[in-house]
Amino acid sequence: MTHSPVLGVLDPGFSETQIGSRSLAEFLEKRPFLVHIHGHSHAGFGREGRHFNVASAGRRRAMVID
Numbered sequence: 001m002t003h004s005p006v007l008g009v010l011d012p013g014f015s016e017t018q019i020g021s022r023s024l025a026e027f028l029e030k031r032p033f034l035v036h037i038h039g040h041s042h043a044g045f046g047r048e049g050r051h052f053n054v055a056s057a058g059r060r061r062a063m064v065i066d
Helices: 024-032
Strands: 036-038 046-048 049-051
Touching: none
Parallel strands: 036 049
Antiparallel strands: 046 049
């Protein structure tokens, strides 16, 4: 669980920028992980593979990970 997303996954910023962490992406590429749960980017709420952005915005206020 981290605050920031990895670069390129559920990390939209303003005006087509990405706000994810390059170093976190490199770290997770080298180490096995079950899931990566993060927030920070409210516009990136959702799931992509094993990455879950739980930063709620608008009407979406919860995520169930089972």
